[in-house]
Amino acid sequence: MSQIIALTNQKGGVGKTTSAVNLAASLAALDRRVLLVDLDPQGHASMGSGIDKYALDKSVLDVLLGEATAAETIVKKLAVKYDVLPGNGDLTAAEVELLDRDKSESCLTTALGSVADEYDVVLIDCPPSLNMLTVNALTASDSVLIPLQCEFYALEGLSALLDTVEQIKQNVNSDLAIAGILRTMYDKRTSLTREVDKQLRDYFGDMLLKTTIPRNVKVAEAPSHGLPVTQYARFSRGSQAYRVLAKEIIRRLAL
Numbered sequence: 001m002s003q004i005i006a007l008t009n010q011k012g013g014v015g016k017t018t019s020a021v022n023l024a025a026s027l028a029a030l031d032r033r034v035l036l037v038d039l040d041p042q043g044h045a046s047m048g049s050g051i052d053k054y055a056l057d058k059s060v061l062d063v064l065l066g067e068a069t070a071a072e073t074i075v076k077k078l079a080v081k082y083d084v085l086p087g088n089g090d091l092t093a094a095e096v097e098l099l100d101r102d103k104s105e106s107c108l109t110t111a112l113g114s115v116a117d118e119y120d121v122v123l124i125d126c127p128p129s130l131n132m133l134t135v136n137a138l139t140a141s142d143s144v145l146i147p148l149q150c151e152f153y154a155l156e157g158l159s160a161l162l163d164t165v166e167q168i169k170q171n172v173n174s175d176l177a178i179a180g181i182l183r184t185m186y187d188k189r190t191s192l193t194r195e196v197d198k199q200l201r202d203y204f205g206d207m208l209l210k211t212t213i214p215r216n217v218k219v220a221e222a223p224s225h226g227l228p229v230t231q232y233a234r235f236s237r238g239s240q241a242y243r244v245l246a247k248e249i250i251r252r253l254a255l
């Protein structure tokens with residue numbers, strides 16, 4: 001059975017997609033069989049993995065609606081070393097279409113059930129909102145990885161996110177765990193970072209991952225080449241940080 005991890009934070013631009021793509025690549029480099037699910041209408045995880053989101057025959061939306069199987073929709077044999085269940089703008093329709101279904105929060109759980117045995121780990125890149133897609137991701141997952149930027153408003157949305165996780169636990173997925181809080185675009189030279197860091201440690205203790213991801217221009221450039229930074233610039237600081245993160249996640253979750 002695979003472990004399913006949702007990367008989520010309803011705040012936009014905090015490094016969810018970047019972390020999903022690079023963690024997928026780093027876990028694959030450590031011989032884990034990895035599936036990356038792009039559950040964001042922006043389709044950035046697909047693009048960042050070298051998939052043209054405009055040219056998809058089928059997407060994760062078809063799978064969610066039961067109109068295609070995961071197996072026939074997953075894109076394999078990419079230049080990246082993991083498989084992708086791609087998403088694109090079609091997913092904007094998901095909110096409405098899913099609400100019509102029975103057990104609308106469990107569509108992704110059902111969809112992934114048939115391929116779970118083929119992967120050691122499934123990473124789900126969530127949209128920047130606590131909508132039905134994110135609820136599907138949290139319902140299907142074993143744990144949640146929360147990327148955040150150490151800035152003034154970083155903590156503001158966190159309690160709403162943790163409340164949502166708690167609700168999902170109470171209602172549909174009692175085993176849902178927090179895999180960790182990941183500090184991205186990290187610059188410990190600023191006093192604001194140190195201040196937010198202290199608050200995070202005080203509030204979240206062990207939930208805070210030891211690895212931090214530095215702000216690094218190679219990380220930002222890599223998606224335009226359709227590659228993770230670990231392949232685009234493997235000796236960059238960003239690449240090294242994601243490799244260390246993969247090892248920490250493997251230890252923490254016994255992957």
Ligand SMILES: Nc1ncnc2c1ncn2[C@@H]1O[C@H](COP(=O)(O)OP(=O)(O)OP(=O)(O)O)[C@@H](O)[C@H]1O
Pocket residue numbers: 011012013014015016017018019040042044126127128184185186213214215216217219220221238
């Ligand atoms: N470590 C980093 N160093 C430099 N730039 C970064 C780093 N991490 C992410 N970025 C850049 O920050 C921007 C936001 O990152 P990303 O798209 O991963 O965030 P997101 O949380 O997925 O956003 P959204 O909420 O829109 O889905 C992107 O332009 C990305 O290239």
Ligand SMILES: [Mg+2]
Pocket residue numbers: 016017018040042044125126
């Ligand atoms: Mg994103």
